[in-house]
Amino acid sequence: MRRQFTQSQKLLILRRAGYKCQICGIPLSETNFEADHKIAYSLGGTTEVWNALALCKDCNRRKSDKPYQP
Numbered sequence: 001m002r003r004q005f006t007q008s009q010k011l012l013i014l015r016r017a018g019y020k021c022q023i024c025g026i027p028l029s030e031t032n033f034e035a036d037h038k039i040a041y042s043l044g045g046t047t048e049v050w051n052a053l054a055l056c057k058d059c060n061r062r063k064s065d066k067p068y069q070p
């Protein structure tokens with residue numbers, strides 16, 4: 001399975017998150033947002049919208065492959 005989310009998946013993920021980072025809550029737009037796996041791809045998480053988080057670049061970098069802690 002592919003690891004990257006498609007553009008249309010990303011838009012869904014961003015909309016579902018209310019255009020906010022799901023960890024730190026800063027406002028997100030299509031330019032500063034990154035889709036990340038809730039269950040890491042390396043741990044068997046799938047590249048599907050239900051397994052995605054909308055994160056800012058900082059949080060995505062910090063989170064890495066650790067499990068999602070709300």
Ligand SMILES: [Zn+2]
Nearest residue numbers: 021024056059
């Ligand atoms: Zn963030």
